Amino acid sequence: MTSVERTDVLVVGSGFGGAIAAYHLAAGGADVVILERGPWLAEEEFEHDYKLGSSYTRIFDFTVGDGMNILGGNCVGGGSVVYFAAMPRAPRFIFERHGDIGRRMWPASIDRDALEPWYDRVAEALPVSTQGWEDVSYPGGLWAAACNHSGRTANPVPVAIDNDRCVQCNWMMAGCRFGAKRSLLTNYLPAAIAHGAEVRPLHEVQRISRTDDGGYRVHYDIMDGEDYRLRGDSGTIDAKIVILAAGAGATPVILQRSEPVLGPMPHAVGRYFSGNGERLVTAVMNEERVRDVLGLDRGDGTVYEAFHIGKGPCVANWDRLDGSLPEFSRYSLEQLYFPPGLGTILAQVPGGMGPVPGPSWFGLSKKEMLKRWKSWLIIFEMIEDANEGVFGPPPPSGNAVRISQQMLGRGTLRYDPKPSTLRAWAQADADAKEILERDGLAHAEAWSNDVVGAYTVHPLASCRIGDDPATSALDDRHELRGHPGIFVTDGSAVPGALTVNPAMTIAALAERAIPGIVAAARERGVEVQYGAPAPDGGTSGRLGVMNIVGRR
């Protein structure tokens, strides 16, 4: 018989939820092990290459569902390694949302003011900074100018990017080669490791069972480093506290698979999934009109032709983030880069782009549209959806049946948008189109859900916090109802769509959850303290929250 491996705290997943929790608990003195399904890549391994098997596919996971597809990170650092590092705070009205449950979705203890100090902690830790107009790449500038032309405002989006090191290569999704992106590999994770936390890549957690002493046993498979369809040995680790942070597409699946041995899960596990109301509008810009109407030029005779230059979202229109508007009519419109290979297929040929009878996502006219690729501008809508997603019975392992060696898999998520969601999308589509097409600037069309359903890089709410046990899986301390000692700190805990990019809010909620997790660990005999500085030693964020923690 092999000896049982034990740790104080077992963290599943190394994205925002996992890395933040691991850092604070390790820094506070607990033994921490992080199990991460994906590989661990160093900066020099981030390639500029679309070939299957390069970092562009190794560190990604694309799970096809029924009506909703999820794109996420699959590596040490999770989504932070592949993300675009746009880090806005959620608008004030979000915390007052009712969704369609007829009452406030968020716990009474959380609103924007209550979360503000935790946002500040994250901003110090990563760090998050503002962008000047000189940091805004051509596509962002074009979107700003178009918004301005239609009487709207536009904001450079706060980012976790070192703007001085960024070369605007637009390969952020394959991992940042230039040390400019402040992924978790540059802050919380190295700090956690320095405090003794152990990260084990290529360990995919399958389920959790109970131990005789009131703790938990975490069961994992070792993944092949190249072909994720292959798996090797299995193992277990016992822990006093388990922190689930496998992402909103995977955390509920682990709990579903654990239900036969752990006992009944709260109703909300694997329900109320939100895609953060995400949807893309693709415009093909008319270069001449952009010059004549907006007065833009790149200084060398070129007007725009710069879709490929930049760094993900730079500029957002936030005019509709107005709390006095009714729910499901508030959204943001953010410029975004989406590379070929993943989403190009979904771009629709805009009506009015010449004689285009026939299909608009493939075929003749689509090929013509691709010729104008450098003149594309993509606008990212984030609306308030109605948490329509539901996970079916878990697949045999992981959260999907893998099709390709990397990336592509088939999951069990079903998403059937309700009229409120469809109306919100239609309104945002029309608004974006109106801005883009004014005075002949462009032809624009929204992505169709008819081809593969909706598509999100912002999965949320599949295991959410709340005050009502019927509609939330976690209490406001992120502890799984009915299963003390299991916490969820990733995007699945966020109650619903945020109308802005979610990582800042996921991270702030994880920071906020830590003092409670430390207290729970202490009750279970772990000698651990709360109060670590930021990963780089900064303390102003800590001072900001210590007051709150002390008052609890």
Add this chain to the structure above:
Amino acid sequence: MDSDGTHERTLTLEAFADTVVPGEKRFPGDVAIAGASAGGGAVAAGALTLLEWDSAGLDKALDDYVRDLNAHARQYAAEHRLSLDPTLPPFTALPFERRTELVTLVTAPGHPEKELWVLLALFCYMAYDSAAHMHTADAIAAGHPGLTSMGITPPDPDGLWRYPKNSYGRPLARLHPDTTASGSLR
């Protein structure tokens, strides 16, 4: 029809890929490529190589795809009273507009096999828009039809892309009046 199954399979898959991203004929009498568009399409971009690569994960399903696509084509031809050249696989024997219509039908919302056909189309597409079976820099250097047509520029000599000139560099809109020092709204 050619008794060689490999030939039938290639012709059918090429005809499907050419429907997704159409291109020009490679030689006179090229039956797989309909010749509906100038320049190379998905086939010239390497769709067959990508589909047959085991890393992509569709290789074992291709025979089923070919069988089912041809069954659909036969049924479609019967419904529309089209007579097909018996020496060709039925899908390949359809004219381009008919191929396009059939692919539209099997990928339409509600079609029971929709997901499978979209998946096949996705890989044909990826061969063209990202050359997922080749190193990107090599594909550009070799004049890959998709990347070339889209205008994807070559990387710096070290294989990395950089754009030293990247910004209009001046304010282009008013900020939202509720913007705080953090860059987010109040």
